[in-house]
Amino acid sequence: MTAAGPSFDRATALRTAGVFVFTAIALLPIGATIMLSLRPRPGGEPALISLQNFRHVFETSLVLDWLGNSLMVSLFTVVAAIIVSAPAGYVISRGRHKVIEGYSLLLFIVQSLPIITAVIPLFILFARLGLADHLGALVIIYVAGSLSVATWMMAAYFDSIPAALEEAAWIDGCSVFGGFVRIVLRNSLPGVLSTAIFTFLLSWNDYLVAIVFLKSDDSFTLPIGLQSFFQQTSTDWGAVMAVSVITMMPPVILFALLNRYFSVGGIGGSLSSQ
Amino acid sequence: MGAMTIREARKNYGAVEVLHGVSLDIEDGEFVILVGPSGCGKSTLLRMIAGLESIASGEITIAGRTVNGLAPKDRDIAMVFQNYALYPHMTVEENMGFSLKLAGVPVAERKERVAAAAEMLGLEPYLGRHPRQLSGGQRQRVAMGRAIVRNPQVYLFDEPLSNLDAKLRVQMRSEIKLNHQRLRTTTVYVTHDQIEAMTMADRIVVMRDGTIEQIGTPLELYDRPANLFVAGFIGSPAMNQLPGRLEGGTFVAEDGTCIPLPGDVSGVSGRDVVLGIRPEGFLPAMEGLTAEVVTVEPTGSETQVMLRLAGQVLTAAFRERVTQRPGDAITLGIEHAHLHLFDAATGERIGPDL
């Protein structure tokens, strides 16, 4: 024990230092973005820190519309993905049938196909349906694209909920669906949140699908709106940085709010062995 | 009322059949215990009654109604799980009242019934707590309480006491028994503890490998085990089993030791048999068989002695104090009621009774 002490401490110190270095490297571009966004604009009033860039983008671009579009698309994507993936994941988690096992495997294979390979055919299809340049098209594609992983994530979480819990609920008078919602889903908040955040980030950060589908600038999502600041001859870097910061804010706020819910819940105390 | 019948019930998982046509009639108000070694299909049968497993073939009726196709919620049963399966997000009160809430029982009546069950189980101080804030024994009681408030046709228990320490187990055993005497609700109880079975059951069903070996009251199984398996399973310490032959009215062990048998066994003379002797069937005597004492284990109320007799080590349990020491010789009589004959090939009991 005493012999192991110092080397253990050294290992801990090394590890901590390593974590710091990597965190600093990861945060560097983000820090730079924030700093640049707070610089005064060329020709503006000189100051150390200023909100001139933000005022400029709010006044001269549709950034508020884009923010609204992005939020709308992500919200619908998350809600739809959870509504579909939760029951699907439950079936995969509990199902013993060969067909279900096959379906589960299929999801895994589908998941490995990049969505970009399907974007052009999808665009043609959606254009015929009058859904080109429509945010609904994005929601449909994001939900479809995230569904396999989302279903698999939900199934993995449901695996940790003992089947005896829902069986007790069935005997107490629940239907299969009732037991799923009132007992299993109710105790799966961390799993639902992980899945929600995964789908949220997928839709929030998407550029490739949106750039194909969205044409008019009032239907842009933030990543596409950001793109419009890159001009052929000159780029307004201050504005780009400001929009980038605006794009970053919702996920950061979301993580900060939801962080504590990841640790609560769980099934502590329901089984004899705990 | 809560009578139950099981007709030729079968169950298979894929190609493997785990229940091979089980039939059982349970009267209203009866306390029936399913016992058997691990993997014999006790839980499977119980879960088929509950509706948690499908019934491959055969029929199960509860209170005169065929329940094969019914969902668990429509069978009017309550079940206590081995691992309790309490709802983690609900308080004790909510756990116990959940079924009543689903049944649409008004809040006031719900509170009243939960309170009554809580009082019976000594759970009143814990009604506001969550399962994770309870000890193992308290959780077990909540699981019981959740079943009791229902007032169902049938209670099902799957090894409800196996996670408790020995003392608490004995206490809960008598509480369950008392509770049954009070409510007289039909109960099917699974355990692999034969003492639990003997002390609690009106009737015991001994199972092995997906079939029923014998059904009877605890004392019927003890006094007249139908085969060697039941003989070895019921009774503690277990019955001694001596292989040998019948010659006239005498049992001849493999090493030639003769044990005279009472009763008329001439009809089965010449057969290879196994003689079963309950440990408590041996009596210290002035004359009779002579055995060598191997170990002496006094427990206070009785003394267990390992004996070398007929080339085998047998267990004897004496009410009397034993003065012999290991290595000494001891003279034994055998009480006839504790002698049993079984066919060596089939393991089946051989009449006539000795």
Ligand SMILES: Nc1ncnc2c1ncn2[C@@H]1O[C@H](COP(=O)(O)OP(=O)(O)OP(=O)(O)O)[C@@H](O)[C@H]1O
């Ligand atoms: N889901 C399943 N899939 C395949 N086989 C199963 C399944 N559940 C149970 N079995 C098999 O069915 C048989 C009976 O199991 P069961 O759980 O009823 O035994 P048990 O008598 O309750 O045993 P224990 O005393 O250990 O609880 C066992 O051989 C088991 O391996």
Ligand SMILES: [Mg+2]
């Ligand atoms: Mg079992």
